[in-house]
Amino acid sequence: MIQAIDILVLALLACTAVSVVRMRSLWAAVMLTGIYSFLGAGWMLVLDAPDVAFTEASVGAGIATILMLSTLALTSTEMKRPAASPVFPLLIVGVTGAALCYGTLDMPHFGDPNSPIHQHVAPEYLKDAVPTVHQKELKVGIGNIVTTVLASYRGYDTLGETVVIFTAGLGVLLLLQGPRKAGGSDGREEGAP
């Protein structure tokens, strides 16, 4: 059953990505990117990562789409025909993809509980968070283990993340405020107040 959902969602993701490549209307491409994000979020839910799925659905499909649509409102909604031939980019992409696929041949299979990723750090966190017969008192006591790791063990990472957001927000404000102040002195915008 999981495998059937897997194949369906992955096929839909691939179709959406290919249609974004072929789309010349930017507006439609942005909407399809939103759909792509939603499909990705749905697949994350199947893969037992509900926190990431919620974040992706709200931030990836919601805020990113709104930001792109507002950019389109300030620029243009049609793109010009690509001038260069697609052969060279296709070649680069094909070679890179083949190299990455070759790399996956040594990877542990999907869902394998004995793969190295499940052996080292994660069991420690799970041991601290999951109550057992011998250990009734928990170190953290939050039901969601992702929250435990994110907010409790790696709180400074989250602080750093908010600093990144703050910096980006500051950058966006500075970039978008600049031209309106400089507008008067710029020769090309004489009509501007």
Next chain:
Amino acid sequence: MSTVWGLYNYWIVIFLMMTGFYIVIARRNLVKKVIGLNIFQIAVFLLYITMGKVEEGTAPILPARDFQTGAELPAYSNPLPSVLILTAIVVGIATTALALALIVRIQEAYGTIEEDEILARDREG
């Protein structure tokens, strides 16, 4: 055959990554390039999340029970990829916002967001 099923997810995710990569290098429109980056980025998120899944496991939220039978499930999926990717999503939206602001600024300065036209105007001086 089990190899194909075991690695199928990774291959599709790599296909998605390469689709985004293709948009970034083959399309001249700057907004389209940001869209390509976004597609690449989400594919990377999916690669991480698919590695964290454990067969027969459930989401790492206590307690682990089957909703129909109430029986305890044997395993949790790995919480660490989720933690990493939560941070990555938020940083990703920050970089996207900055890139889009730059595009708006380029449109105001050059009157176009097509890469070849911008380069041509730069060469004119």
